[in-house]
């Protein structure tokens with residue numbers, strides 16, 4: 001019988017959850033949104049069983065749901081996930097996992113108590129080129145990864161002014177918490193080592209300048225705040241001795257939007273990169289997946305050709321959650337990894353505030 005999933009939050013990301021779940025053979029039994037009109041509009045033309053105004057109403061009406069996906073603004077990731085886990089449902093939650101590590105600890109504890117899967121939408125792990133690169137790394141082609149660089153930088157990509165993305169109380173922060181994908185991907189390639197030290201700088205430039213607004217995100221709101229950072233530059237070291245450089249921004253003077261992880265291993269280096277179109281949209285984007293090695297006394301570059309995926313792994317990530325519940329595939333990420341990620345995010349903000357390195361425990 002098909003697994004039954006309920007989606008909470010009918011915004012921009014919900015369609016990827018719907019497409020991924022249904023492609024994996026699950027049934028989307030309902031969608032809940034505090035804005036029921038939005039939920040109704042989402043359900044129209046899709047095979048969605050019912051519409052509710054809250055997760056509580058959905059759980060009351062559909063006690064046989066197997067899983068819940070959480071697609072709300074960041075502030076609600078923890079309470080909605082824990083409510084679903086406490087009701088005995090598996091949970092697939094959008095990134096960032098939570099507002100901070102303390103919240104993530106609570107979510108992790110709830111998943112252990114319930115004995116249910118808690119996964120997150122680190123969709124870049126599911127991109128075809130990243131799956132291919134991970135296969136090479138797992139098979140030992142890169143050797144030990146000593147160092148890596150993770151970046152998601154935007155020139156003019158502030159996702160609206162005064163909406164929930166720019167209101168710290170709702171989002172937890174700016175690009176540090178909104179763009180954790182390349183940090184997560186670099187950690188994934190490196191074997192998710194235990195972090196040791198963090199040295200970071202966080203900047204707040206351009207957050208009042210409409211010339212730095214991105215072509216996506218949500219409408220401006222006069223009532224909300226714009227009190228989050230615009231960029232972060234940082235260095236991490238790990239208990240293993242590995243190192244990682246991080247760059248992320250919504251707004252800073254770079255040539256174009258760049259999204260990449262590069263790494264240097266003892267057998268090969270590597271790069272997965274997307275250069276977005278100059279207008280921020282994908283039409284002129286360039287994708288690269290390469291390995292750099294030495295073979296038979298000569299330096300060799302290998303291009304890994306992967307299929308195109310304009311959802312950037314979003315559909316595949318949601319499908320993987322269904323396959324993981326059904327035991328058909330290994331889960332692409334774990335709650336333990338999400339806790340390490342949130343500890344690093346906390347350390348980025350702490351180091352920047354204290355203007356000195358901080359130790360991560």
Ligand SMILES: NC(=O)c1ccc[n+]([C@@H]2O[C@H](COP(=O)([O-])OP(=O)(O)OC[C@H]3O[C@@H](n4cnc5c(N)ncnc54)[C@H](O)[C@@H]3O)[C@@H](O)[C@H]2O)c1
Nearest residue numbers: 009010011012013032033034035071072073074076094095
């Ligand atoms: N993985 C990715 O590539 C990616 C991309 C964009 C956004 N996201 C993440 O997805 C999440 C949602 O982003 P979005 O762009 O869809 O936002 P959005 O603002 O378009 O939609 C959020 C929806 O949640 C509803 N909502 C708010 N609180 C609720 C609650 N307690 N219960 C039920 N519904 C509630 C709102 O009414 C709204 O319709 C965020 O956490 C964001 O960081 C991920």
